Amino acid sequence: MSQGPIYLDHAATTPVRPEVLEAMTPYFTARFGNPSSMHRFGREARVALDEARERVARCLGASADEVVFTSCGTESDNMALVGAWRAQRRKGRSAVVTTPIEHKAVLAVAHHLAEEGTTERLLAVDANGVVDDAAYDASLGEDTALVSVMWVNNEIGAVQDVPALAARAKAAGALFHTDGVQAFGKLAIDARTQPFDLLAISGHKIGAPKGIGALYVRRGTTLAPLMHGGAQDRGRRPGTENVAMAVGLAVAAELVVAEREAESARLVALRDRMEAGLLARVPDAVVHGRGARARAPHIVNVSVPGTDSESMLMALDLQGIAASGGSACQSGSVTASHVLSAIGVRNDLAIAAVRLSMGHETTVEEVDRAVQVFASLAAKARGLAGVA
Ligand code: PLP
Numbered sequence: 133m134s135q136g137p138i139y140l141d142h143a144a145t146t147p148v149r150p151e152v153l154e155a156m157t158p159y160f161t162a163r164f165g166n167p168s169s170m171h172r173f174g175r176e177a178r179v180a181l182d183e184a185r186e187r188v189a190r191c192l193g194a195s196a197d198e199v200v201f202t203s204c205g206t207e208s209d210n211m212a213l214v215g216a217w218r219a220q221r222r223k224g225r226s227a228v229v230t231t232p233i234e235h236k237a238v239l240a241v242a243h244h245l246a247e248e249g250t251t252e253r254l255l256a257v258d259a260n261g262v263v264d265d266a267a268y269d270a271s272l273g274e275d276t277a278l279v280s281v282m283w284v285n286n287e288i289g290a291v292q293d294v295p296a297l298a299a300r301a302k303a304a305g306a307l308f309h310t311d312g313v314q315a316f317g318k319l320a321i322d323a324r325t326q327p328f329d330l331l332a333i334s335g336h337k338i339g340a341p342k343g344i345g346a347l348y349v350r351r352g353t354t355l356a357p358l359m360h361g362g363a364q365d366r367g368r369r370p371g372t373e374n375v376a377m378a379v380g381l382a383v384a385a386e387l388v389v390a391e392r393e394a395e396s397a398r399l400v401a402l403r404d405r406m407e408a409g410l411l412a413r414v415p416d417a418v419v420h421g422r423g424a425r426a427r428a429p430h431i432v433n434v435s436v437p438g439t440d441s442e443s444m445l446m447a448l449d450l451q452g453i454a455a456s457g458g459s460a461c462q463s464g465s466v467t468a469s470h471v472l473s474a475i476g477v478r479n480d481l482a483i484a485a486v487r488l489s490m491g492h493e494t495t496v497e498e499v500d501r502a503v504q505v506f507a508s509l510a511a512k513a514r515g516l517a518g519v520a
Pocket of ligand 1: 143144203204205206207209235237282284285286311313314334335336345
């Protein structure tokens with residue numbers, strides 16, 4: 133059994149895959165050209181960029197002209213929401229429909245648009261984080277510019293039926309965006325058969341470096357650009373393109389798509405083993421979102437009554453286990469995460485939440501050791517707090 137550190141925070145970020153690093157390296161040195169330059173260095177960079185775009189597009193069931201490279205998932209979400217909203221507003225549609233469990237990369241943008249004059253509608257979700265069907269249909273009206281529903285929630289792993297939701301939004305004349313940052317590489321994504329208009333992905337969640345993402349934009353979808361300045365990416369995203377990172381994203385995307393079925397099945401087995409182990413040792417632990425029909429394969433979010441997330445995370449870290457909280461620490465006071473609050477988790481449980489997220493290098497031995505350490509730390513914390 134390995135006694136080295138155990139990284140269980142893959143929903144936060146992942147290590148760069150060696151194949152990705154190897155493919156990228158020449159584009160920092162020998163092949164450093166600017167893809168807009170006419171000479172051979174430029175042409176070489178242009179070819180690499182075009183190929184990377186083709187490869188990412190293929191992984192999404194898309195065409196190269198439907199892929200915009202960005203700096204991260206957050207930028208992709210901003211580009212989708214602000215760009216689509218501005219374009220739709222010109223057609224007299226201004227309402228934005230989203231969920232209260234979105235990542236802040238969507239939620240904060242929707243709030244920002246509300247300040248600019250849009251109507252913001254937050255959909256009800258059930259105790260597992262699944263969007264309420266009736267509330268969804270009721271939210272779609274003639275004024276709806278854009279719907280943004282995340283595919284996989286990053287805190288509890290709730291999965292939405294994005295193809296069905298997208299079809300209904302489109303029937304109502306709205307554009308449909310999905311934050312696919314935690315879904316890409318885990319669920320089957322194919323723009324040819326699934327009717328979303330916009331989809332955000334992020335490199336560092338799939339074994340590419342931090343600092344690269346992409347937005348899928350269905351052909352015919354008008355987006356107002358966020359930035360102005362150059363003609364790169366047909367004016368959609370001006371600025372000299374990051375060729376090395378685009379190459380890295382392409383390689384990582386191809387790897388996760390090729391491995392998806394086997395890897396997702398492996399992760400589901402690890403997730404179930406982890407949950408069964410935790411519940412066997414700590415029977416009153418609560419695994420959030422566990423009752424959902426569809427769940428992400430890589431995320432376990434658990435609260436032990438009578439503990440608190442911050443102390444658990446520090447204790448886990450001292451034992452070499454890297455996890456993260458479902459709660460945010462703001463100015464010294466621990467507050468419940470907006471996701472756990474939205475699904476109705478009691479505050480004392482919400483502030484105890486620990487997210488353990490698995491990835492490509494996670495092993496059975498690591499899961500077993502994490503379960504054992506987590507359970508003994510929880511028992512100790514409750515002992516200290518005087519809880520039986
Ligand atoms: N959306 C979701 C669901 C995420 O989990 C994250 C990252 O945590 C983001 C968006 C933001 O991605 P990035 O870190 O690439 O900006």
